[in-house]
Amino acid sequence: MKQKRQTPHDLTRLNAILFGALVGLLAGAVVSIFRLIIEHMLTGVQVIYGWLGQHPLGLIPWAALMVVLAIIIGHWMKATPMINGSGIPQVEGQLAGEIDYAWWPVLWKKFVGGILGIGSGLFLGREGPSIQLGGTVAQGLADRLSFTGTRRRLIIAGGAAAGLSAAFNAPIAATLFILEEVYHNFSTLVWLTSLTSAVMANFVSNEVFGLTPVLHILYEQALPLKYYGLLLLLGVLLGVLGFGYQWITLHASEWYAKINWLPNHLNGIIPFLLVIPIGLLWPITLGGGNQMIVTFAKQTPLIWPLIGFFVLRFVFSIISYNSGLPGGIFLPILALGALLGAIGARGFVSLGWLPPMFVANFIIYAMAGYFAGISKAPFTAILLITEMVGTLHHLMPLAVVAIVAYITVDVLGGAPIYEAMLQQLVTPAKPNAAGITDRVEYSIGENSGFVDKQVRDLSWPTGSLLVAVRRGEREVIPHGDTLLRAGDTLIVLTYHRNRAYVRQRLGRLNDLPE
Numbered sequence: 001m002k003q004k005r006q007t008p009h010d011l012t013r014l015n016a017i018l019f020g021a022l023v024g025l026l027a028g029a030v031v032s033i034f035r036l037i038i039e040h041m042l043t044g045v046q047v048i049y050g051w052l053g054q055h056p057l058g059l060i061p062w063a064a065l066m067v068v069l070a071i072i073i074g075h076w077m078k079a080t081p082m083i084n085g086s087g088i089p090q091v092e093g094q095l096a097g098e099i100d101y102a103w104w105p106v107l108w109k110k111f112v113g114g115i116l117g118i119g120s121g122l123f124l125g126r127e128g129p130s131i132q133l134g135g136t137v138a139q140g141l142a143d144r145l146s147f148t149g150t151r152r153r154l155i156i157a158g159g160a161a162a163g164l165s166a167a168f169n170a171p172i173a174a175t176l177f178i179l180e181e182v183y184h185n186f187s188t189l190v191w192l193t194s195l196t197s198a199v200m201a202n203f204v205s206n207e208v209f210g211l212t213p214v215l216h217i218l219y220e221q222a223l224p225l226k227y228y229g230l231l232l233l234l235g236v237l238l239g240v241l242g243f244g245y246q247w248i249t250l251h252a253s254e255w256y257a258k259i260n261w262l263p264n265h266l267n268g269i270i271p272f273l274l275v276i277p278i279g280l281l282w283p284i285t286l287g288g289g290n291q292m293i294v295t296f297a298k299q300t301p302l303i304w305p306l307i308g309f310f311v312l313r314f315v316f317s318i319i320s321y322n323s324g325l326p327g328g329i330f331l332p333i334l335a336l337g338a339l340l341g342a343i344g345a346r347g348f349v350s351l352g353w354l355p356p357m358f359v360a361n362f363i364i365y366a367m368a369g370y371f372a373g374i375s376k377a378p379f380t381a382i383l384l385i386t387e388m389v390g391t392l393h394h395l396m397p398l399a400v401v402a403i404v405a406y407i408t409v410d411v412l413g414g415a416p417i418y419e420a421m422l423q424q425l426v427t428p429a430k431p432n433a434a435g436i437t438d439r440v441e442y443s444i445g446e447n448s449g450f451v452d453k454q455v456r457d458l459s460w461p462t463g464s465l466l467v468a469v470r471r472g473e474r475e476v477i478p479h480g481d482t483l484l485r486a487g488d489t490l491i492v493l494t495y496h497r498n499r500a501y502v503r504q505r506l507g508r509l510n511d512l513p514e
Contacts, residue, residue: 013192020158020193023141024200027134027162031201032208034111034133035167038126041119042287049121049279049286063276069116070268070325076109077324078265083110085321086125086328087132089422091160092182094135095153097440097499098426103139110136113326117268121275121286123317127167128328131182134163134201149438149496150189157183157190158197166205168214170387171198177380181418185441187470187489213390214290215334215367217297219360222393228400230354234344234362235369235401239408241340242373245314246414249329250424252322267323274319278312285313289335293367296342297360303346310339329417333374334367334385341366364394369401373409376416378402431462431501438496439467442506444488449510456480461505464494 052058077084082101087110093099114129138159142152157178164174175195179186183194223231256267278285284292292309301309317332345362348354354362364385372381382398444450450458455466455478469476470489476482484490494502 012189016154016189016193017196019155020196021200023138023155023158024162024197025204026141027137027159027197028166028201028204030137031130031133031163031166032205034115034130035126036208037115038119041115042121045119045121045279046283046286049283053280059276063273066120066272066276067269069120070272071266073113073116073325074265074268076113080105080109082106083113083326084324085326086128086421088128088182088328088418089425091132091135091156092418093422093426095157095183096503098503103136103143107133107136107140110326117325117327118287120272121279122271122320122325122327123313123332124320124325124327125288125329125331127164127330129326130163130167131160132163134159148436154189154193158193161194162197162201165198166201168384168388169202169205169209170384171202173380173384173387174198176383177377180380181375181377181416184443187441213388215293215388217294217360217364217389220357223358223361223397227354227358228397230348231365231397231400232404234341234366235404236408237344238337238340238366238369238401238405239373239412242370242405243409243412243414245336245374246417248318249321249417250420252318256322268325271316271320271323271325274316278316282312285309288331289313290331293335293338293363296338297363300342300346300359303343303350306339306343306346310336310343313339333371337367337370338363340370361394364389365397365401368398369405372402373405374417376406376409376414378406431498436496437493438499440492440494440499440502440506442490442492442503444484444486444490446486448486450484451486453484454480455482455484458509461502463498464492464502467491467493
């Protein structure tokens with residue numbers, strides 16, 4: 001009797017988990033070392049500034065050292081421009097096919113440059129570099145394994161999630177941030193690889209730093225419902241100031257460009273020198289701001305000192321970031337949000353609208369709201385603060401503040417800041433029918449130019465072919481009469497070097513009026 005031939009098992013998802021775990025292990029180790037060195041260096045720098053306050057003559061060699069560090073990092077930035085800034089737009093562009101770079105020079109220069117800049121006390125965050133470091137470690141592994149196309153992008157996305165997870169001990173928020181803000185893809189393989197990598201990196205990070213949340217803020221009790229009206233006022237304030245932060249951050253590089261006496265790659269000399277008086281007068285403010293957040297939550301200053309700290313951090317974080325030095329805005333945004341929460345709470349207390357016991361609560365809520373407005377990633381903001389603070393008791397007020405801040409920025413015309421940074425980084429692509437075949441996945445949202453259009457009615461990009469439409473758990477083979485719907489994911493076949501052009505053209509079709 002003829003035996004039935006068994007259908008081979010599909011091991012695609014198992015492979016995603018295995019490679020995700022490997023990437024998470026490697027990226028988690030690199031980023032944990034990166035984070036550990038920065039924390040120890042910041043502690044040492046604060047001690048040095050305490051000593052310099054008693055020995056002013058030491059400021060001369062210290063200032064000379066700051067200039068030397070800025071020149072060294074500047075030469076690295078000139079030779080390898082992809083290490084500039086946060087690193088999140090670079091990873092986003094790489095996953096979109098709009099950017100590519102050699103992994104090894106970026107890895108070691110971003111690693112050392114980030115340590116020198118952030119560890120010296122500049123108002124820069126470690127999370128953006130951590131995401132790029134994780135993605136670059138994954139890129140190196142993909143090159144060693146000869147992965148191309150989708151498999152390569154999956155591993156890079158997993159490495160980016162692992163980097164953020166190790167930076168903040170927040171694996172769920174890290175996964176969602178990559179899906180929501182960086183890759184813009186919620187397919188099973190993407191989230192499975194990213195989540196596995198993030199969880200594995202979190203294990204590594206917990207072994208190094210312990211289980212205490214990064215922003216372990218003590219509070220007396222959850223906010224009663226009768227005070228939720230104040231959250232609406234706080235959300236509007238965060239949205240308005242978040243839109244202002246977006247605009248200034250995206251335009252401040254133009255002000256640096258007007259400095260003719262200093263080459264662009266040496267702009268870092270300015271923040272490296274300006275940080276010296278800040279370190280002498282307010283050493284607690286140095287770095288990304290997590291130490292300041294926790295300290296102020298325990299013992300909150302009065303409203304006028306808080307406003308002063310906010311102005312200082314706002315201005316100097318803009319100066320630090322737009323110099324191009326390797327460092328992010330993620331943690332500085334949270335620090336600014338915490339200060340705004342403290343200012344708002346102190347104001348409400350002085351008016352008799354809020355008991356003083358809830359000041360720490362408002363610090364927590366405002367971090368999520370400010371980040372949600374600036375990044376336009378509210379789900380990530382809510383989960384990130386939940387994981388970083390280490391409690392689920394704030395989910396409802398976090399959601400209220402995040403939604404109000406998000407809507408406020410949206411009404412004012414703000415765009416997701418990392419997408420806007422990517423648009424500044426890339427140039428319009430041209431058709432390029434070269435390289436191996438690859439594919440682009442593009443999600444259709446509500447009010448998209450694709451919705452309720454037949455495939456034949458759209459002018460598809462040159463050198464591309466729509467091969468499938470993913471609708472829920474199934475894939476539809478398209479034909480001319482296929483009607484596209486909100487929630488569909490277009491799977492477009494093209495050449496590897498044509499991916500950037502295809503994605504940009506699809507973006508234009510998506511923005512067409514219905």
